[in-house]
Amino acid sequence: MAPTTRQPAAPAVPPRGKGRPRSATADRAILDATRDALAELGWGGLTMGHVATRAGVAKTTLYRRWPSKNDLVIEAVASLFDALEMTDRGSLQADIEAVVAQFAALLARPETQAALLALFAEGTRDPELRRRIRERIVEPQKHLVRQGRALAQQRGELGPDLDDDSACEEVDIIFDTIAGTVEHRMLVSGEPVTTDWIHRFTTLLLSPLAG
Amino acid sequence: MAPTTRQPAAPAVPPRGKGRPRSATADRAILDATRDALAELGWGGLTMGHVATRAGVAKTTLYRRWPSKNDLVIEAVASLFDALEMTDRGSLQADIEAVVAQFAALLARPETQAALLALFAEGTRDPELRRRIRERIVEPQKHLVRQGRALAQQRGELGPDLDDDSACEEVDIIFDTIAGTVEHRMLVSGEPVTTDWIHRFTTLLLSPLAG
DNA sequence: CTCTTTCGCTACGAGTCGTAGCGTATCTGC
DNA sequence: GCAGATACGCTACGACTCGTAGCGAAAGAG
Numbered sequence: 001m002a003p004t005t006r007q008p009a010a011p012a013v014p015p016r017g018k019g020r021p022r023s024a025t026a027d028r029a030i031l032d033a034t035r036d037a038l039a040e041l042g043w044g045g046l047t048m049g050h051v052a053t054r055a056g057v058a059k060t061t062l063y064r065r066w067p068s069k070n071d072l073v074i075e076a077v078a079s080l081f082d083a084l085e086m087t088d089r090g091s092l093q094a095d096i097e098a099v100v101a102q103f104a105a106l107l108a109r110p111e112t113q114a115a116l117l118a119l120f121a122e123g124t125r126d127p128e129l130r131r132r133i134r135e136r137i138v139e140p141q142k143h144l145v146r147q148g149r150a151l152a153q154q155r156g157e158l159g160p161d162l163d164d165d166s167a168c169e170e171v172d173i174i175f176d177t178i179a180g181t182v183e184h185r186m187l188v189s190g191e192p193v194t195t196d197w198i199h200r201f202t203t204l205l206l207s208p209l210a211g
Numbered sequence: 212m213a214p215t216t217r218q219p220a221a222p223a224v225p226p227r228g229k230g231r232p233r234s235a236t237a238d239r240a241i242l243d244a245t246r247d248a249l250a251e252l253g254w255g256g257l258t259m260g261h262v263a264t265r266a267g268v269a270k271t272t273l274y275r276r277w278p279s280k281n282d283l284v285i286e287a288v289a290s291l292f293d294a295l296e297m298t299d300r301g302s303l304q305a306d307i308e309a310v311v312a313q314f315a316a317l318l319a320r321p322e323t324q325a326a327l328l329a330l331f332a333e334g335t336r337d338p339e340l341r342r343r344i345r346e347r348i349v350e351p352q353k354h355l356v357r358q359g360r361a362l363a364q365q366r367g368e369l370g371p372d373l374d375d376d377s378a379c380e381e382v383d384i385i386f387d388t389i390a391g392t393v394e395h396r397m398l399v400s401g402e403p404v405t406t407d408w409i410h411r412f413t414t415l416l417l418s419p420l421a422g
Numbered sequence: 423c424t425c426t427t428t429c430g431c432t433a434c435g436a437g438t439c440g441t442a443g444c445g446t447a448t449c450t451g452c
Numbered sequence: 453g454c455a456g457a458t459a460c461g462c463t464a465c466g467a468c469t470c471g472t473a474g475c476g477a478a479a480g481a482g
Contacts (some may be wrong), residue, residue, distance in 0.1 A: 026460090042336040047438060058461045063440065077471025117332035121398050124324040125253040128403055138399065162448040172400065173412060177388065180395025185387040188349065189332050190341055201384060208418040230427025231479045237429090258469060269430045274471065 022065070029055040033075040039111035043118035051067070062194045067201055070122055070129055078136040079094060080106060092152040092209075096202050097195075099144055100182060104193040107186045138179075145175045157209070166189045177205065233276070241273060243264040250322035254329035258286070281333055281340055283322040288326045289347040291317060297355045303420075305361040307413050308406075310355055311393060315404040318397045328398055350392075356386045368420065388416065 033055035037046050048069065052059040066072040078122050091096050106112055116137075123130035149171065152158040161167040179199065185191055244266035248257050257281060263270040277283040295313050300306050317323055325347075334341035360382065363369040372378040392412065396402055 015457070018450055020450090020460075022459065026227070036473075043332055048440085059439095060441085060462085064459075068440095072448070080393070082471070113335040114332050117328055117335060121254055121325050121328035121332055124398055124400075134400070151274065172402070173408070173415070176400055177392045177394040177412075179399075180391035181388045182391070183395065184391025185237075185383075187335055187389075189345070189387055190334075190382070192384070197384070201388075204384070204388075204419060208415060229481060230423075231429075231481090233428065259471085260469070269473085270470095271431085272429070275428080281473095 025062060026057050026091070027065070029041055030057060030065070030072070031076045031079070034072055035080075035111045036084055037049060038076070038115050038208060039109070039149070040074070042114040043073075048072075055151070070119070070126075073115055074119060075133055077112065077119065080112060081108070081137050084141065084144060086147040086151075088151055091154070091155045092148065093202055093206055095148050095151060095196050096178070096205070099148070100193075100198050100202065101195065103141075103179070104186065104198070105195075107183065113187055116183075141179060142171060142175050145171050173206075221329055237266070237268050237272060238276070239297055241268060241276070241283070242287045242290070245283055246291075246322045249287070249326050250320070251283070253325040259283075262406075281330070281337075283338075284326055285330060285343055285347060288323065288330065291320070291323060292348050294353060295352065297358040297362075299362055303359065303366070303368045304413055306359045306362060307389070307416070308409050311389060311404075311409050311413065312357070312406065314352075314390070314393055315397065315409070318394065318404075324398055327394075352390060353382060353386050356382050358387070385416075 030051065033051050034046070037051055037054060041050070045070070046069065048062055049059050051072070052062050055062075062072065066075065084099065084106065086095060086099055089098055118131075119133055119137075123133050149167075150156065153160060182193060185197075186193055214292065215303065244262050245257070248262055248265060252261070254353055257280065259273055260270055262283070265274050266273075273283065277286065293311065295317065297306060297310055300309055318327070330340075330348075334344050360378075365372060393404060396408075397404055
């Protein structure tokens, strides 16, 4: 596998150029085929040729849009995470539990499991890929933590930020704890994340406030 | 990549058979070469042929011992985790901080990073591989949690187990939280795990006891 | 010394990778 | 309309990796 990952991947809005525009249908077919193939074959079994055939598209067309498997998969997976959202449910604990439940449901999907960890694995060796993962997948999740924090501050459950730096670090530690723990339980330990487990975990997480 | 992962891999103690015994030197050379190649090329760049050449061994010899890349890597990586140990430092918090520091140092090694996540990724699709990972890598770590728990109970920092089931679940949740959080911070967020961060994380983790 | 197993070496078919060249299809600007 | 530009599907290619098979030589066991 080459260093890879240089291009900014397929642009969301193709620049209205001169010649024949790229087929949006093909884009969707390719990403759908990628997710299907991931669920069925896993990361190691996913081949560009296979995706192309399944999408009813020439292999060349894949490479015109995404220069490597990483770039293709990151786009196919990232869109799944767009569904995550933070809704005001009246208390910090309830808000967290709802988001964790959404996150767990996402990680239960077969196409998410192998893909996410394999992307993380490649990311440890490719700083550019890691940057894209953080930008496209991790940051949107971290945003949920900030939202929940702001809501809790409005309710008076949390005090206001002391300074920006420590607030930022606190968001980081909370985020790594929630995401890391849920991922580890589901993907490594391979045990289910039930509502009961979520409740106990969230209680543990919030106990500094209770005391 | 085939389903793989059927054989119990190379036996620790070769059965004293009749003919020429397998070279223990070759075993060590192969595992060392695997770790080196992992650090240098990552999971995707690691090829059986490359490992064989680097170890000064025929490719056939690799396949006689480990039937696939997974089996080879799991053995090469698992031995690194044997170094983790729990020592009595006088308090639960100090004990945890010491173990987390060891764990973080291990995850900082380049050969551990890509390999661990790639193994986890394959494990999501291969139950047998996941079982071997849990047996060879996860269980030894979980044992540290049980040790720390027992020490804390001796000191009176923790009450005795109520029943076996809930104790077991508590060990699970603690373990997933510690391992998941540290892994997520180092391997996904890509941020350093300093002694200061460890202290703050451990304090958060133990706050239910403080209150 | 013989028997058994492992050793390194070479070669093989199958599969994947990423690229190049071709003729065709489709959209834009004149 | 028509010319230019671009994307399309298709085919073929060399380079690489995979996992296996067959060989003669080496090394320990009895």
